Structures are given as C-alpha cells and as structure tokens.
Amino acid sequence: MTQISELKKNIDPDLTGAQMHRLMEKLYPICRSITGDGVRKTLDIVGERIPLSISEVPTGTRVFDWTVPREWNIRDAYIKAPSGERVVDFKANNLHVMSYSVPVHAKMPLSKLKDHLFTLPDRPGWVPYRTSYYAENWGFCLSHEQLTQLPEAVYEVCVDSSLEEGNLTYGECFLRGERPDEVLISCHVCHPSLCNDNLSGIALAAFLAGLLRPLSLRYSYRFLFIPGTIGSITWLALHEDRTRRIKHGLVVTGVGDPGGFTYKKSRRDCAEIDRIVEHVLKHSGAAYEIADFSPYGYDERQYCSPGFDLPVGCLQRTPHGKYPQYHTSADNLEFVKPAALAESLLLYLGVVDVVENNGLYVNTNPMCEPQLGRRGLYTAIGGRSDSFDRQMAMLWVLNLSDGSNTLLDIACRSQLRFDLVREVADALLQHGLLRGEPSGRGSGA
C-alpha cells in the first residue's frame, strides 16, 4: 500500500470538511483583487498552514504581451442618501464596489449615478460581482430590489481607493520530491467575498499541500496562489524555463458546491493527467463529466496557450457559469458544503496517488506465465470476488508489462482500479517477477 492510500483512509471527511470551511470563513471578509493588500492578507492566512514564499512583482513589469498593472487598494466606499444614511456600504459587503474602481467623491442625482450601478434583474435579491481592471472606471454593485426602491435624490458617492505604483503579489508553496519533475496545482486568489469561486480552491490547495508536505514524494509539487490571468501570465513569464519540468498540472477552483465533478481536459487531450483524472473519477463512485479542452475558463487558458501547451487540466465540481450563484453574493459560505470540500480533497489525493505511483515495469518471466502457485501468489479463482479481481490484476500486470504499458495503461485496459493494479505490482516486484524503475517510496519497490 502506498502512503497516500493510507493517508486517505485516515482522513475523517466530516472533520476535514469542517476545517476547510473554517479556513474559508477566515478568508471570506477580505477584499481581494488582482493586486493589493487583500491578496497579501490572504497569503498570510494560508501561510499559517503551509510554508509559502511570497513574490512581489513591480507595476510596469512586462510579462509577455501584458504589463503588471498599478496596485489597487481600497479603504472605504459608499453611497450616501441625503439623510446621511449609507444606503450602499463597502464595509457591509465588499462586492458592493466594482473591483479596481478609481477614486471618486461626488454628489450626483440618481439618474446620473445609475451609469455606475450594476444589478442582476433576473436575480433581484443578489449583488453581482464586477471588475474593471484595464479600463479606468468606478462603480457600485447592489441588489436589483434595492435599486428599484432607491428614491430619486442627489446621492453622495465615495470610493476611497488608490491605484498606484506597487506590486502584484503571489504565493508559492514548493514541496521538493525525489525528482525535479513537477506537479503544478494552481488556484486564483483575486476574488473578494466569493466562496466557490475562488475560496474553495484556495482551501483545497492549502489542505492538499499540508497533507502532502510530510510525505516522501516522487514528484516535486508546486502550489501557486496567484491572481487570475495576470498572475499566471506573470508567473509563466518569470519562470519560462522552469515550465519544462511541469509533467502534470491541475487548476483548482469551484470545488465546494454540491454538484458532481467536471474535469476539463488539457489542450493535449490525452496527457497522462487527463487519463489519470478520468480513471480516478470513473472509479470514484461520484457523478462526473469529462469536458473537452476549450480556451475559455481559468488559468489553464495560459498554461495551455500554444507556446507552453502544458499538460494542465481543470478539476472542479460544477463549472463556472453553470450555477446561478457564480459571481454573485449568493456564492457565499452557505453555498459551499463541508462534505463537498472534503470529497473534492479526497479526489485530488486519489489523483496524486496515481501520479505518484504510476510506473513502467517489465515482466522478468515474459515467456509464458510464471508459476504463481509455488510463490503463494495464486489464490483459487472463483472464490471471493476481491480475490478474483486481485488474481486478474496479477495476470494483467504480468501480461502487459512488456515495457510499453504503464500501470495506468494496464488499469485502463483491464478496467481494474489503479490501486489494485499497483498493489499486485508491488507483490510481483517483491517476488522478482517484475523489475523496473522505482516508483515512489510508497510503492515498496
């Protein structure tokens, strides 16, 4: 048995789900954007759980076709009625201010103010999430119900923000494994009080890093906590050479909603990570869909741009845009479920288990079957179904280990679970019936 299988068994989903949710509760109130102190505070909190190296990239740095923007910070923002009452207040909910709003302090009639107000007429009780990173503007988001009830009047509007030379901030947790080859886990940290997109991804990445950290791993693991789009572009621009080491990668987000899983394949369509995730989902018992790559979505857009074409997919639950709460105030702490968070974490661990334990072995007795009976490896077929599967797994591993099939290939062709294939491969290795590359310290090889 591998370390990760054991680790999975020791996880109490209720407890872990609750802990992940508590981390999200801590992060929820912070006003994050693609730059600024919100990101720094978020990384500080994540850094309490896992070792995080923080990078600051100055405004104006050229990153491929893009430029690191000015840093945005905000202290306060409101719309005040003639009565002096704050009818819209950033301090009550940071979604009320459009992200990257430029400073403003003015009085204006409702009719003019409306050019800067955003609502969701179809979801009249919810506040939308809006940004204007690259076009200078300011704005407020509020519920449509509230908008329709605002009396005609002259309102005082104030956005006490700053857009100044500064930095783009991101965090990195690197777990050095036996090999320089890397597995990339990337989540975005630029959304304010929104839970499924993006706090669930941050929580999963932080917990996964925490769980893997004490293990002896075959691969090195790189966890990126970065602002969306400009963050991944910045990281790729600054680490172009290092990207060659990335052998597998996943973008993690949207892992707390109660829906089934969706895996969006990498641009390569049949990279090892694509086959691994599909295999793990197939045997997970959970509902899932496999989606083809498309150049729209999260940071896989950048990782899978043609100049990089990295084997990076996106493993989430309900895809963005397919749940109405997406990018609204309804994507809150109640929308994400501890049980869903824990299930997602366990699924990611299952993927890591295959990543770590896949390997290519060679049957040392390729001419006919070896005599398993005299080695005590032959259990009467026809007995318990698990022993039948175990026996079949052994025959499959022996038959296909001709130097061209990995254990994952064998699991796929035999339709058996990877962990069973791995388990019998370990037994065959111990008896000298297989040889090959060592496959992680957990493998018994």
Place this chain on the structure above:
Amino acid sequence: MTQISELKKNIDPDLTGAQMHRLMEKLYPICRSITGDGVRKTLDIVGERIPLSISEVPTGTRVFDWTVPREWNIRDAYIKAPSGERVVDFKANNLHVMSYSVPVHAKMPLSKLKDHLFTLPDRPGWVPYRTSYYAENWGFCLSHEQLTQLPEAVYEVCVDSSLEEGNLTYGECFLRGERPDEVLISCHVCHPSLCNDNLSGIALAAFLAGLLRPLSLRYSYRFLFIPGTIGSITWLALHEDRTRRIKHGLVVTGVGDPGGFTYKKSRRDCAEIDRIVEHVLKHSGAAYEIADFSPYGYDERQYCSPGFDLPVGCLQRTPHGKYPQYHTSADNLEFVKPAALAESLLLYLGVVDVVENNGLYVNTNPMCEPQLGRRGLYTAIGGRSDSFDRQMAMLWVLNLSDGSNTLLDIACRSQLRFDLVREVADALLQHGLLRGEPSGRGSGA
C-alpha cells in the same frame, strides 16, 4: 468578410433558381449521348453563359484501357402501326430510342419487335432510359401502359441513326486563380431529356462558373462538361500530368430534386474537401447524409481510381437510384425545383468559400494569451450570443494556431462556423496577432 460570403448574400434564391431552371428548359429537348451533335448543341448553350473551350477527340483514340467510340447521331426514329400512325416517335421524346441504337429499317410482328422494346412494369406510365454504347443493338423505350395496349400486328420500325468515325466532344471552363492549384468541378452531359440526372448538374456548374468568374480567386477552377465515364477517362488520359494540380474536386449532378443533400466522400475518406463539405453541410441547416466512398456512381469512379486517387467527392441531393424517377421520363422539368437548384448552388458556394479561405496561420504571441482588451478586440463575454461566439472564435484561433491547425481544423474542433473563424482570423491578422500564408484576396490578409 470574404468576397464569396458577400456574393452569397447578394443572391436572390427565387430569381437564381428560376434562371437555372430556364437554362434546363433550353437544354431539355436536346438528344444527348456520349458523342454526337447533342453534346455540341448543349455546350453551345452553356457557352453563351461562360467561356467554354471545346475539345474534339477522334474516334479510335486510345484512352488508358478504353477507345473513343464511333460518333453517334440520330435524325429520326419511330415505330409505325399498319395504319401509318407513329405509335412510338423519337421526335415526341428522345428517351424513346435506346441511346447508341444502330440504324434499322424493317417490318416485323409485335412478337419479334418485343425483343427490342423496354418498359418499366412497376411504373407503367413512365418511359425508361436505356443505352447500349458498347454492344451493337437497337431498341425502343415506351411506357408499359402503351406496350400492353399495342395490338398484335406487323410494325414498321425505323432508327435513322449513324455510327461513324467522328469525335468525342467535351467542354472546359478554366478560371485562372492566384495559384496553379486547381479545384475540379465535373458534370456529365451525355443524358438526353433527363433533368435531375444530368441537366441540374450542368446548370449548377454553369452558374457557379459564372459567379466565380469575376472574382479574384486563390485557386484556379476547372469546370468539365463531359460525357460520363468515357469522357472523364478521356480527359484524365489526355491530362494525366495536370491532375497533380487538382487539390479539391466535386462531381456535380442530381442537385435539383426536393430531397436532402448527400455527400459521398472521396476515396481518401478524409481529404480536405471531405472535411470542408461535411463542415458546410453541418452548419447549413439543411438535411444531409455523409456516405462513404464506393467505387460505383458517377465520374468520381475514374477520378478516384487507384492510379489517380484524386480528392474528389460527389455532392448531390438524393443519390442516383434512390428516387424512382431516376433514369425515367419522370425525371423531367417538373421533378426539379428552382428552390432546390438555388439551395444547391448556395451550398456549393459555401464550399468554395471554405476552399478559398482556409489557411494555416501562426499565433505571433504564443506564450499566454495576448491582451485583446487594449487592442479593442475584447468584447465583454456574457453579452450577445454572437459576440460570445466571436470572442470564443478568437480564443480558439489564438490557441490552436501553432502551425499545425488550419482554420478549418479550428472550426471543426471548436464547433464554430468557418466564416466566423475566418472573420476573427482576419481581425487578428490585422492586429499582427497572427501571421502566415496569405489566404486569398478576400481574406484581408
């Protein structure tokens, strides 16, 4: 937008369909066969619309395994009752005489005459179409109803035909494009008063040539108006070297009946023309079927013979033999519909549009996405569905333009319409975000 897309928009289907039908009305009465004056008259009429070079290939010319046959001409033919009445008269309907009937003038009882009479017992009101090109014989075709009513008597039969040294005649319309690479459009001109097979193909080819002629085209276009089988064999034998230039080809016939489209793929099965036609049909809104190649059918049999293996498919409506009117007097001017003719012509234009505008481009910013926003190319996604599609098309073109995918490949993988993909590629070319081969003057490149 490309020239051809604009051209398509300016076509009034009602008007054009009626014009195509009128051309067929002019051609309908002529008695065509694989040689003879009927072909010459037909080419004269086609030549009034488009520049046509006429070739005459002498009887006896060896063309691969075949020999150009004697030229057949016919002046009159009839079966005369004892009363002197012409009960079967070539002048009333040229289908009454079996094509290539040798001359005969004799009297014989009905019992003997019957060896030379052909009817369709299952379709008692229709006159069949029969030929005997390579076996010397004579015959008459009539309705089964008429046959059963012919009284027992001695009849006078006369076929006033000639089979003499002469020529095989065919016509060619060549439109020189930017490149020597050719697109072949081939139709047969050997059937007498039969409309869907073959007048509809002649009309479509003539109109298509007329429409393309004023354009600046990337490919050169060769329209062949040839007798079936022996005509394509003759042309191939005389232009063996030139066939290497043929990059795409279509055999056109059966494009006027009211049924859905059928595209029979080339022998190559996944030639570019096969993928283009399938893409155009898929997005056409029309009913269609894709059929595998088979060595039975029209002149694609010769173009796709193993020594040539040209990328030539057959794009028709209802396939030959699948409509009862096929090769009978019921395949007449009423059977073919102006609306079907116009729809077929527009579909062919859609195919030419992709042929002309497909191309291979390379993303000049392959590392991450380029910043579309600062170039004004980024329209907020989530707005109108066509702007969403446009944005997606842009992302797809950027993502897949790595030097291995043509615009058609991109349209197929993204499931977007080719013209949208082409349109955004033009915008990206204008902004320097793509580079690559120029792709026709209509492309804006």
Place this chain on the structure above:
Amino acid sequence: MTQISELKKNIDPDLTGAQMHRLMEKLYPICRSITGDGVRKTLDIVGERIPLSISEVPTGTRVFDWTVPREWNIRDAYIKAPSGERVVDFKANNLHVMSYSVPVHAKMPLSKLKDHLFTLPDRPGWVPYRTSYYAENWGFCLSHEQLTQLPEAVYEVCVDSSLEEGNLTYGECFLRGERPDEVLISCHVCHPSLCNDNLSGIALAAFLAGLLRPLSLRYSYRFLFIPGTIGSITWLALHEDRTRRIKHGLVVTGVGDPGGFTYKKSRRDCAEIDRIVEHVLKHSGAAYEIADFSPYGYDERQYCSPGFDLPVGCLQRTPHGKYPQYHTSADNLEFVKPAALAESLLLYLGVVDVVENNGLYVNTNPMCEPQLGRRGLYTAIGGRSDSFDRQMAMLWVLNLSDGSNTLLDIACRSQLRFDLVREVADALLQHGLLRGEPSGRGSGA
C-alpha cells in the same frame, strides 16, 4: 472457387456432426489428466484418424518458470460404507476422484472424510470436477444430494493412484504446406469425462486436420493436442524458435454446446486472425460475440504471454464459466450437440478459407477503370442481386488493389463476403487485370 469452399459444400452437417459426436463417445470414458495413460489412450484414438507424432517429456524437465510434474496414474478409487457397498466409485464416473489425488487407503468417520469431499450445493444433482496438480492432496467429488444422504459412519476410502517419475505426453499433427509459415490449432487433452470442455475441441481439431490433410495448402498447419497450461508451456519452451513461424493461431475448445459463438481476440487485438474470424462470423448468419483479449482463459494465456505475443485467439461457443454445466458431470455427451459440432467445424473451415486465400494484389490498370464489358466481366447492374454484388466486388477489388489492401481489407471496407471478393479477384487475375503474389493453389493464380 477455392478448394476449401468446395470442401465446405461437400460436407453433410448431420453426418459430420454425428461422426464428431461418435469420436467424443469413444474418448468420454477415459480418465485424462495433465499426465498419464489417459492422455496416451486419447492420443491413440485421435491417431486413428490423423497422423500424430507423440512426444514424451520427462518429469523434472524445466520449462521456463515451470517443471514437468510427476506422472499420475490411477487404477481404482472408492468410498466404501460399513456394509461394504461402494457409495462413491471411480469406476462409475472418473470425476469422482480429484485429479492428481495422492494414494490413500484408510478408514475414517464421515466428519473427517468431509474435508476431502467436494460438492456443488447450488447444483445438488451434479458432480463437480476438481484438480490439485501442484498441492499434494486427495479428494472425492460427489453430488450434494448424495452427500446429504450419507449416514454418519466410518468409511473406507481408497485411492489406488501413483505419482511417479514419468512423462508429460502430447501429440502433434503437422500438415506441411507451400510455405514454412504456420497456422497453429491448439486443444487441451487433460480433462476426464467432460465433453464441451475439452472433448469437443479434440474432435474439432481431429476432424479439421483430417479434412485439410489431403489439400494443397499455402500455410503449414500444426495441430497440438496437449495438456492445458503445462502442456502449452512445455511445447513453447521446447520450440521457442519455431514460434516465429506462427502467423495465425486458434485455441479450440467449447465448440459443442448449443450457444452462439464467442471469439476472444488475441493480445494484439487486430491481428489478421482477429480480423479474419470477425469477418467470417459477421457473414456466418450465426449469433456471435467478439470479446477483447484477457489474460485469463485457456492456452492463449501462454501463446499471448508478452515474450511470445503470438497472434492466437480463442474461437469457441459459450465461454467457459458462462454455462452452468462447465466443469461438472453435466458437461456430458448430451450437453454437446452434433449440429453445433458440425457448425463449429464449418466455421473453422471458413476461417481457414480466408487464411489460405487472403492476398495482396495490384491493379494492372490503375488509371481509371478497365473496360470490363469487352472482357465479358461486366454484367448489367440492376439485375439479380448476386450479380450486383459480384459487379460491386469487382469494382472494389480494382479500386482498392493499390498495393496496400489485402483481399480481406477489401472485403471489410466493402462489407462484402470474402469468398465473393476472392472469386472476382480470381476472375480479374485470369484476365490480367490484377497481378501479385500467388495465394494458394486454389486461387487460380
């Protein structure tokens, strides 16, 4: 027409099925195991029909990872009640003794005896079949009904067997063909009174060899009559070099039950034999299934081990374990049907027909179609459906014979029967329209 097609037509299924069944009746009473006189007697009887060379491989011979075991022979065995009555008697049914039971002669109470008794509680009237080749033990098999009625008492048990240095025996029938390339037909001869598994396979192999023997064959044919597992391992170990000549192979067993056919593909998945058997089954009119290779089953496990990876599939009717009679006394002479045996034999002949007659030809007139009419090869299409198929077959063979497609490839792509494709290829060869390798004397080439 090929020799084998003619042969098939001359076979009377009723007569042949009855003859095959009679051979099984002769073999049924013999107590076979993986070694011993039962195998020798079996091979003697088979040797009356076909020339069989017998090999004896001494106990202790190393064969890859295995060792040839001691030879087992048995004279008598029984369980005697206190009354002296033999309540279980080997002489009544040799399934009553577990194969390879070591000698024993003792008295013991039922409670202790029960450790050595095997029954089928789910099938209380049937006697199971048990073996213990590699673990020293003794045992009796009986019906569950009988066991539940045995009174508590002290019983005398006797197994009068011997396990001694001796030999493993197998038989081989080799038919030398034009080429050294071999077709392997392998059946196992190690089961006692069990009919479908394995007597039906022995009967089919013996009859097939008998039918092929007088023919002039392109391939050489090797029929192996061997004990399962250790027999194929032994043969492979002693003839490792010769295995390179094996171009096609089938393991034959389970061909007498009334179920449909099942073909289990070779490990290569698309070897020529796999495509041949699928083609023959598809056009056989019989019910059938195609199963993927799996490393569990009969001797294909050894032939398809990774070091050999021979193109050997298993063509049977109902697969082992899928019929309840499997490995019980109910797999008897009534379970196997003469009609099923004959149908299986004819199917194997159909496979051999394609094996013998497949070939690669080249169209000598690849530029356009040759003129079939002047060679009398053109029959009016539209006439009888078989002449239409014949004409289509001719066009397909001409079109695809470009040096890359065998006749089997052509039959598959055209969806026509192989024998029709072969037949028209012969006609085309006779007219010089094809050339290529000669393909068996039956082909007319």
